[in-house]
Amino acid sequence: MSAPLIEMRGITKIFGAVKANEAVDLSVAPGEILGLLGENGAGKTTLMNVLFGAYAPDAGEILVEGRPVAIHNSADALAAGIGMVHQHFHLAPRLTVLENLLIGIPGKSGRIDRARGLARLDEISRQYGLSLDPNLLVSALSVGEQQRLEIVKALFRGAKLLILDEPTAVLAPSEVDGLFAALRSMAAQGLGIIFISHKLNEVRALTHRCVVLRHGKVAGRVDHPAGTTSAEMARLMCGHEIVPPVKEASTPGAAVLTLDGISTAGHAGMLLRDVSLVVRAGEILGIAGVSGNGQRALADVISGMLPPRAGTMTIAGKTVTQFSPRELQALGLGRIPEDRMTTGLVTNLPLADSMVLPRIGTEAFSSKGLLNPAAIRAFAEAQIKAYDIRCPGPMARAGALSGGNLQKALLARELAFDPKVLIVSQPTRGLDIGAARFIHEKFLAMRAKGCGIIVIGEDLEELLMLSDRIAVMYEGRIAGTLDSADATVARLGLMMTGAGQTEEAA
Amino acid sequence: MFRLEARTSTPAWFNLALPLIAIAATLILCSGLIAIAGAGVIEAYGVMLSASLGDSYAITETLVRAAPMIFTGLAVAIAFRAKFWNIGAEGQLLAGAVASCFVGAIPMPGTLAMVLMALAGAAAGALVALVPATLRVKFKVDDVVSSLLLNSVIYYALMALIEGPWKDTFSGYPISPPIEDSANFPVLIEGTRLHLGVVVALIAAPLCWFLIARTTLGFRIRVTGENPEAARYGGINVQRVLLSTALLSGALAGLAGVGEVGGVHFQVMSDISPGYGYSGIVVAMLARLNPLGVVPAAIFLAAVMTGGEAMSRATGVPAFLSDVIQGTALLAMLVALLFTAYRIRRVGAQT
Ligand SMILES: Nc1ncnc2c1ncn2[C@@H]1O[C@H](COP(=O)(O)OP(=O)(O)OP(=O)(O)O)[C@@H](O)[C@H]1O
Ligand SMILES: [Mg+2]
Numbered sequence: 001m002s003a004p005l006i007e008m009r010g011i012t013k014i015f016g017a018v019k020a021n022e023a024v025d026l027s028v029a030p031g032e033i034l035g036l037l038g039e040n041g042a043g044k045t046t047l048m049n050v051l052f053g054a055y056a057p058d059a060g061e062i063l064v065e066g067r068p069v070a071i072h073n074s075a076d077a078l079a080a081g082i083g084m085v086h087q088h089f090h091l092a093p094r095l096t097v098l099e100n101l102l103i104g105i106p107g108k109s110g111r112i113d114r115a116r117g118l119a120r121l122d123e124i125s126r127q128y129g130l131s132l133d134p135n136l137l138v139s140a141l142s143v144g145e146q147q148r149l150e151i152v153k154a155l156f157r158g159a160k161l162l163i164l165d166e167p168t169a170v171l172a173p174s175e176v177d178g179l180f181a182a183l184r185s186m187a188a189q190g191l192g193i194i195f196i197s198h199k200l201n202e203v204r205a206l207t208h209r210c211v212v213l214r215h216g217k218v219a220g221r222v223d224h225p226a227g228t229t230s231a232e233m234a235r236l237m238c239g240h241e242i243v244p245p246v247k248e249a250s251t252p253g254a255a256v257l258t259l260d261g262i263s264t265a266g267h268a269g270m271l272l273r274d275v276s277l278v279v280r281a282g283e284i285l286g287i288a289g290v291s292g293n294g295q296r297a298l299a300d301v302i303s304g305m306l307p308p309r310a311g312t313m314t315i316a317g318k319t320v321t322q323f324s325p326r327e328l329q330a331l332g333l334g335r336i337p338e339d340r341m342t343t344g345l346v347t348n349l350p351l352a353d354s355m356v357l358p359r360i361g362t363e364a365f366s367s368k369g370l371l372n373p374a375a376i377r378a379f380a381e382a383q384i385k386a387y388d389i390r391c392p393g394p395m396a397r398a399g400a401l402s403g404g405n406l407q408k409a410l411l412a413r414e415l416a417f418d419p420k421v422l423i424v425s426q427p428t429r430g431l432d433i434g435a436a437r438f439i440h441e442k443f444l445a446m447r448a449k450g451c452g453i454i455v456i457g458e459d460l461e462e463l464l465m466l467s468d469r470i471a472v473m474y475e476g477r478i479a480g481t482l483d484s485a486d487a488t489v490a491r492l493g494l495m496m497t498g499a500g501q502t503e504e505a506a
Numbered sequence: 507m508f509r510l511e512a513r514t515s516t517p518a519w520f521n522l523a524l525p526l527i528a529i530a531a532t533l534i535l536c537s538g539l540i541a542i543a544g545a546g547v548i549e550a551y552g553v554m555l556s557a558s559l560g561d562s563y564a565i566t567e568t569l570v571r572a573a574p575m576i577f578t579g580l581a582v583a584i585a586f587r588a589k590f591w592n593i594g595a596e597g598q599l600l601a602g603a604v605a606s607c608f609v610g611a612i613p614m615p616g617t618l619a620m621v622l623m624a625l626a627g628a629a630a631g632a633l634v635a636l637v638p639a640t641l642r643v644k645f646k647v648d649d650v651v652s653s654l655l656l657n658s659v660i661y662y663a664l665m666a667l668i669e670g671p672w673k674d675t676f677s678g679y680p681i682s683p684p685i686e687d688s689a690n691f692p693v694l695i696e697g698t699r700l701h702l703g704v705v706v707a708l709i710a711a712p713l714c715w716f717l718i719a720r721t722t723l724g725f726r727i728r729v730t731g732e733n734p735e736a737a738r739y740g741g742i743n744v745q746r747v748l749l750s751t752a753l754l755s756g757a758l759a760g761l762a763g764v765g766e767v768g769g770v771h772f773q774v775m776s777d778i779s780p781g782y783g784y785s786g787i788v789v790a791m792l793a794r795l796n797p798l799g800v801v802p803a804a805i806f807l808a809a810v811m812t813g814g815e816a817m818s819r820a821t822g823v824p825a826f827l828s829d830v831i832q833g834t835a836l837l838a839m840l841v842a843l844l845f846t847a848y849r850i851r852r853v854g855a856q857t
Contacts, residue, residue: 349732
């Protein structure tokens with residue numbers, strides 16, 4: 001094997017009481033795609049942030065092509081040929097694609113060299129099959145295109161090693177194929193790639209080798225990911241077997257939530273046109289669709305964030321079309337937002353505050369306008385325990401939690417109050433396989449208790465596994481509804497493209 | 507070489523240490539100015555200290571000056587917690603002063619007069635603060651600009667009042683008629699100016715702390731300030747929280763004006779506030795928006811003001827130095843706040 005492109009030796013990074021990384025060794029050869037796996041909070045992002053210069057390690061060294069280097073910031077990292085695509089993109093939305101590429105790149109005599117930039121972009125596009133229109137505003141790009149721009153940006157700056165932190169979590173399944181083709185082509189041309197994902201089938205399909213972290217330490221290495229099973233990898237990650245949950249047959253009861261002819265004013269992803277659907281007690285309704293086809297608006301309407309322009313919504317027979325989020329909640333609606341950082345939690349305040357936020361005015365946490373700090377704390381502590389939320393404690397800043405643990409906190413705060421109807425978007429995005437299993441079991445248990453659940457998602461396998469029925473959204477409409485017994489990935493996929501309009505309307 | 511590194515957590519002692527460090531830095535920076543003005547640094551600061559906190563009379567004078575800044579500091583601290591950018595405490599103070607002067611001039615029993623003065627002043631301040639808050643909530647008008655500009659509007663309205671209808675017909679001075687003697691706030695220590703309003707200010711601070719830390723309204727204010735989107739999703743009526751915050755903030759600033767009328771000047775004139783509303787911003791920042799911290803921060807600024815005048819008389823350093831100290835303290839605090847989010851790390855020290 002050729003000399004490693006980069007090598008991390010004995011990396012340790014400590015946050016207060018948490019050893020996020022402990023004596024981690026890792027190397028990537030040119031042309032190699034390395035998978036980095038591990039449970040939520042195992043330390044993957046931290047390790048990559050160390051490599052990219054965002055955190056100084058407490059111990060250990062980094063070698064690039066055999067030479068030790070000191071990486072103190074992202075500029076050092078880029079100079080050493082290391083590029084990183086974060087899960088939250090770092091782009092300037094009011095600038096064009098080309099301008100974003102040229103930020104911080106000095107041209108001749110301080111001026112921006114557009115011509116050279118264009119030529120280089122063209123070269124990179126053709127070399128790796130990453131096409132982008134240089135003159136489009138970044139704000140007009142889809143999430144997938146923004147990610148492509150982030151990748152091109154790293155290559156533009158001469159990255160020889162590309163780090164991708166959960167790149168597929170934000171992509172539609174169809175976009176994943178394009179990303180993988182580009183990554184394979186980069187590897188074939190000698191670049192090294194570190195790929196983080198919780199989706200084990202992706203990891204098996206793409207990577208050449210894997211490193212598995214558990215509690216900050218290397219728990220194992222996999223030399224032939226394609227030759228192992230997802231179950232084996234999951235065991236390495238979690239330390240035990242992951243069994244899929246069993247969905248018991250259930251007979252749905254009365255309708256708990258109905259939408260009848262709901263339309264919204266809006267554009268693109270915010271538009272709903274004449275949407276009607278029914279969720280019954282003890283039933284899970286999946287909402288499939290390529291993102292941007294109205295799912296966001298649907299979730300916002302149901303959770304009371306977006307008043308519809310036409311149509312009626314009922315909960316347990318009561319008309320609630322213009323109800324506020326608080327009124328809906330009081331009727332037993334539980335909501336888990338898609339965007340946990342901006343909509344779900346208050347990252348700068350203690351975790352406990354976020355966990356009681358929707359019910360702060362209820363008797364559980366206050367009386368006569370006075371808070372009950374002991375009850376708030378006790379509630380947060382109980383949920384942290386029940387859901388195994390890894391955090392320093394209920395009074396720690398919510399923002400210090402890893403993505404998966406944030407998601408668990410949001411689920412906990414809703415499920416603790418036994419909602420009658422639950423609307424969830426992308427419930428397991430960013431969750432490790434064990435945590436995802438746990439969430440699935442929770443949903444099925446809620447279903448058994450008679451809760452009506454709507455799951456909006458892009459992961460068709462997950463929807464098929466959880467749902468009793470699946471409705472497909474296309475351009476703001478319900479394109480059709482299938483019993484999950486009749487549904488297949490292929491059939492749903494076809495409906496998601498607008499082809500094959502069918503079936504009963506819920 | 508050094509560089510800034512993002513902090514992963516902020517130690518608790520920081521909250522206390524930061525303002526002290528900022529104040530120390532301010533005094534060191536300003537000592538250069540004293541030296542340039544040709545005075546001895548130690549001597550000048552010594553005069554400042556003894557004139558502001560050196561004996562019990564000086565202490566009462568400093569407290570009398572601190573009282574309005576405690577109120578405006580609380581007003582700003584609470585508003586900023588909700589990210590309602592109330593730069594208008596000055597105008598709210600003036601409105602409170604005018605309203606309480608108006609009420610205080612009506613003959614009635616003293617206790618009743620004082621209560622009504624406080625209510626009228628608080629209501630006037632609250633109404634003024636409601637303007638920028640409503641503009642923001644209804645029309646998305648920037649509250650920094652609107653609350654700041656409103657200060658001038660109120661100031662010139664006050665001028666029109668004391669140059670016009672209220673003008674003293676005998677002397678011709680632009681001052682309002684005095685309030686009734688019975689409405690003058692009682693003096694607590696014979697021979698000083700320490701009045702009832704100072705005690706009310708000192709009690710207001712822990713009450714505000716309680717409101718922010720222990721009530722549901724305080725919870726909603728904090729959450730709205732930190733993340734309005736999550737607040738709305740969580741069922742909080744963000745607009746109503748902003749309006750409530752504005753009313754509360756304006757009422758506190760209005761009370762600053764009430765204290766000045768009822769306890770210090772007994773009438774309204776054009777310079778009734780030497781910028782107490784703006785000083786409130788410095789106080790709130792030094793206090794890190796914690797109502798309990800507002801008291802020491804206001805006392806510090808008051809000491810600088812009272813001490814600054816004495817220092818000027820004794821050493822010839824212009825009294826403007828106290829303004830410079832105030833401004834520098836704000837800047838130093840803003841720089842110091844950077845260190846709650848970042849720390850300095852020496853690079854090259856690792857293996
Ligand atoms: N800035 C921080 N301050 C304090 N603790 C932190 C910080 N960043 C991470 N941690 C802690 O370090 C541990 C590792 O976090 P990290 O984000 O690296 O996990 P991860 O493997 O990327 O998880 P996920 O799959 O959920 O993204 C967690 O316990 C987390 O709470
Ligand atoms: Mg991560």
